[in-house]
Amino acid sequence: MTLNKNQVGDKPVTQVIIDTGIVEGAQVESRRGIPVMFFGGIPYAAPPVGPLRWREPHPVKPWEGVRDATAYASSAPQIVRGKGSFRDIIAQALNYEPANPRVFEYDEDCLYLNVFTPSLVTEKKLPVMFWVHGGAHRNGTGSAYPGQELAERGVVLVTINYRLGPLGFMSHPELTAEGCRGNQGLLDTLYALQWVQRNIAHFGGDKDNVTVFGESAGGHSTIAMFTSPLSQGLIHRAIAQSGVGAHAVQLLDKPGAIPISAHDTGETLGAFLGCKTGIGQLDAMRQLSADEIIQKTATLPIPGVIIDGYCQVKNPMTIIREGRHNDIPLMIGSNAYEGSALYWGSPMPQMTLCQDVETYLAEFQRFFGEDYEEAIKLYPASDQTEMVLSSKEMCGDSLFCAPTRAVAQALADQGKTCFPYYFTQTPEGDTEGKLGAFHAMEIGYVFGSDFLSPLSRDSDRKLSDMMMRYWINFATNGNPNGEGLPKWSEFNSNADQWLELNDSVGMKPIASASKYNVVMKGIDRHIAQAAQ
Numbered sequence: 001m002t003l004n005k006n007q008v009g010d011k012p013v014t015q016v017i018i019d020t021g022i023v024e025g026a027q028v029e030s031r032r033g034i035p036v037m038f039f040g041g042i043p044y045a046a047p048p049v050g051p052l053r054w055r056e057p058h059p060v061k062p063w064e065g066v067r068d069a070t071a072y073a074s075s076a077p078q079i080v081r082g083k084g085s086f087r088d089i090i091a092q093a094l095n096y097e098p099a100n101p102r103v104f105e106y107d108e109d110c111l112y113l114n115v116f117t118p119s120l121v122t123e124k125k126l127p128v129m130f131w132v133h134g135g136a137h138r139n140g141t142g143s144a145y146p147g148q149e150l151a152e153r154g155v156v157l158v159t160i161n162y163r164l165g166p167l168g169f170m171s172h173p174e175l176t177a178e179g180c181r182g183n184q185g186l187l188d189t190l191y192a193l194q195w196v197q198r199n200i201a202h203f204g205g206d207k208d209n210v211t212v213f214g215e216s217a218g219g220h221s222t223i224a225m226f227t228s229p230l231s232q233g234l235i236h237r238a239i240a241q242s243g244v245g246a247h248a249v250q251l252l253d254k255p256g257a258i259p260i261s262a263h264d265t266g267e268t269l270g271a272f273l274g275c276k277t278g279i280g281q282l283d284a285m286r287q288l289s290a291d292e293i294i295q296k297t298a299t300l301p302i303p304g305v306i307i308d309g310y311c312q313v314k315n316p317m318t319i320i321r322e323g324r325h326n327d328i329p330l331m332i333g334s335n336a337y338e339g340s341a342l343y344w345g346s347p348m349p350q351m352t353l354c355q356d357v358e359t360y361l362a363e364f365q366r367f368f369g370e371d372y373e374e375a376i377k378l379y380p381a382s383d384q385t386e387m388v389l390s391s392k393e394m395c396g397d398s399l400f401c402a403p404t405r406a407v408a409q410a411l412a413d414q415g416k417t418c419f420p421y422y423f424t425q426t427p428e429g430d431t432e433g434k435l436g437a438f439h440a441m442e443i444g445y446v447f448g449s450d451f452l453s454p455l456s457r458d459s460d461r462k463l464s465d466m467m468m469r470y471w472i473n474f475a476t477n478g479n480p481n482g483e484g485l486p487k488w489s490e491f492n493s494n495a496d497q498w499l500e501l502n503d504s505v506g507m508k509p510i511a512s513a514s515k516y517n518v519v520m521k522g523i524d525r526h527i528a529q530a531a532q
Contacts, residue, residue, distance in 0.1 A: 014120060018042070018199045020062045023069040025115075030152040031448070038148070039115040039203070041073030044195040045188065047109035048163060053286050054170055056180045057111060057191040072114060074107035075141035076164040077290045079298050090341050090438065090452050094429035104141055108167065108290040113192055116147030116157040117203045125206035127475045128196060130235075131159045132189055134216030134243070134440065137304040138165040149448030153472055156205035158196060162188035166297045167290060169304050171252060172266035174282035181252055181308040182262055186224050190311070193225070193234040211237040211475035215443055219243020219332075220305060223407075226326055227319040228311055237478055239331040239471065241446070242338060242439060244403035246317045246523050248305045257529035262306040269297065315527045317403065321410045329478040330411060331471075333421030333498070334404045337436030338396030360387045368522040375522065378515050396439070398523065402516035406523075408491040408498070418491045419480055420498040422508070425463060427453040442501070446471055459503045466505060 014037055015024045025039035045057035052058055081088070091097060119126065129150060133140040142159035150157050162168060162185045171182030180187075189212075197207045212235045214222045220243040225231040249257035250265070260268075271277050273296060275284035285293075307314060319325055360381045368375040379394045381387035404420060411418040423442045427435060435441075444451035445464040455461050470480040470488065480488050486505045489497065500508040510516070 015066060016120065016202050018202055020060045021064070022066045024066050026070040028116075028148050030148045032152070034118075034148075034152040036148040036151045037115075037117050037120060037203075039069040039117075040071050040143070041112045042067075042069055042115065043073075043111060044113050044160070044192045045111040048111060048167075048184070049108050049290075051286065053108070053167070053290075054172070054175050054180065054184060054282075055178065056184070056187050072104075072143035073112035073161070074105045074110050075143055075161050076110040077106050077108055077167060077294045078135075078139045078164050079294060080106065081139075086341060086440075087452060090435065093341070093435050094427055094453055096429055096454060102144070104143060110161045110163065111188055111191075113158055113160040113195065114142060114147070115200075115203050116151035116159075117205065118151050118154060118156075119204040120202070121204055122201050124204045125201075125209070126154060126156050126204050127472070128156045128158065128200055128205040128207070128210045129471075129475050130193065130196060130210055130212045131157065132162070132212065132214030132218035132221045133159070134214065134218040135164070137169055137185060137217045137220075138302060140164070140217070145443075145447055145451075146449050147447070150446075150468065150472065153468060155472055155475060156200060156203055158192070158200070160189065160192045162192070165302055166269060166293050166300075169302055169306070170266050170269065171262035171303075171306060171308070172270070172282050172285075173253070173263045174279070175266070176252070176263070178282075181310055182266075182306055183308050183311045186221060186228070186305065186311050189221055189225065190228070190230050190234065193231065197234060208236065209476070210235050211239060213239035213241065213331075213471070213475075214243065215241040215440060216243050217304070220245035220248070223316045224305060224312060226328070226330060227313075227316045227324070228326075229313065230311055232326055235326065235328060237329050237331075237475060238326075239474065240333075240404075240407075241442060242334050242400045244316065244332075244400070244407060245305055246315070246403040246406070246527070247399070248307065248312065248315055249526050249529065250303045250306045252306060252308045256307075257526040258303075262303055262308070265303055269300065272297070272300065317406065317410075317523070317527055320407055323414050327416070329417040329419075329474070330407070331419045331421070331474050331480065332404050332407055333423060333442075333501075334396070334400040335437040335439060335441060336422065336424040337392075338400045338439045339392035339394070340396075340435045340438045342395060342399075342439040357381050357384060357387050360391065367525075368518075369525055371518060371521045375518050378518060394519075397512070397515060397519050400439075401512065402519035403523065405498075405510060405513065405516050406520050409493050412491045412493050417478065419474070419488055420491050421488075422498045422500050422510070424500055424502045425460070426502075428457055428460070429453070437502075442467070445501075463501065463503065463505070467501060 147157035168185035219240040222240040379390035408420040473482045474480040
């Protein structure tokens with residue numbers, strides 16, 4: 001319900017009643033000067049602090065009076081990288097300096113969301129787009145994404161913060177006994193989707209038309225929602241950008257493809273933090289500050305999403321192939337050179353540069369087993385230079401491109417709706433060809449903003465406009481096609497094509513299909529071990 005409008009300075013302000021109180025937002029403008037209402041820092045769950053650290057999200061305590069929602073709230077605690085970060089590497093490679101980079105605040109009290117809407121009229125029932133940010137489940141914030149460009153085109157956009165790293169993806173036997181198995185970041189996402197069901201009508205949105213979409217770790221989270229039994233009825237379409245989660249194989253309480261369980265990892269984490277293993281370790285870990293936990297575990301591998309038998313019943317590829325996913329349309333895609341910037345800048349340990357060819361070959365042998373000879377011909381490493389090039393290509397193919405096609409194949413075989421894409425646009429300034437269509441580059445085109453690279457050329461702005469229309473069409477009715485747009489066909493295994501997004505948009509054969517088949521053999525070996 002909209003209460004009233006008044007003025008704060010020269011900006012209109014609107015108050016809206018939600019289930020926990022009154023929030024007051026403000027007007028922002030798109031690049032074209034079209035006004036959009038913004039509500040920032042709305043709490044969707046109680047602060048996950050003290051005894052609620054590592055627990056499932058709990059209800060927000062209602063407040064009295066009017067809550068200021070004209071600014072973003074704190075983001076999840078994380079290692080904040082400046083020079084040498086993913087974003088900095090890209091900016092240096094493109095000789096590009098983003099204008100007025102924002103500074104974010106970080107706090108364990110981080111479960112907030114933001115809403116951008118072109119209308120507060122409940123009867124509008126606008127499609128809702130629910131964005132989950134990326135960052136390897138260790139970094140990032142929903143507050144980094146400007147939503148006014150999408151909102152001005154007739155959708156309600158929601159962006160969220162969720163718990164990250166050791167505070168957002170931690171399992172422990174004592175925690176399981178309390179009723180939470182881990183995957184807290186996914187549980188936060190589900191809780192925010194429940195908030196949307198209760199409240200989004202007050203912002204002009206349709207609770208029965210919600211599209212979850214995200215990139216990288218956010219794409220993985222999107223597929224997690226697509227495959228989770230807990231999200232049934234909360235989402236109605238899904239868009240996974242460069243993220244599937246095919247490598248999510250760690251089991252909660254027993255070894256599998258990963259030789260230690262998530263429980264073991266949690267106890268090891270506690271011991272590393274100086275908390276004695278055994279009864280009471282979890283309570284001791286809760287006495288530590290969030291900053292101490294984040295800083296001390298910065299170089300430790302954190303499992304991320306695990307197979308917990310509750311939120312994630314099985315590996316997502318297994319769920320999809322078994323047809324046990326939510327029966328909703330899916331758009332999914334990847335970028336042509338995912339491994340370029342990601343390989344350099346990712347904090348994920350498995351993506352660090354191999355020190356020598358011998359290490360690379362040994363890792364390939366472990367991953368591919370009996371298919372090693374076939375795989376090494378496709379990703380050769382006769383010397384250090386060739387190894388680096390093959391490593392980058394393998395990184396992108398194994399994490400994103402091959403699983404993307406495998407998902408499309410599985411859904412097509414079931415007669416389900418899937419629209420795959422392949423983003424190949426090359427950024428301006430990449431004069432040496434180091435980056436290509438790098439990981440996360442498409443985000444700026446989807447949001448209509450200079451996110452990681454500037455939309456400075458006419459061809460960039462044209463492609464961005466087309467992609468925004470595809471995305472919004474899909475969010476509106478489950479089909480990205482529309483007037484004036486090149487035809488985007490549903491995936492068909494016989495045709496084996498996807499929509500290529502560049503200066504010349506159109507359906508193209510999947511050129512690396514045979515390579516992806518080999519990569520999936522290695523991935524499927526590990527998925528099978530997780531199922532044992």
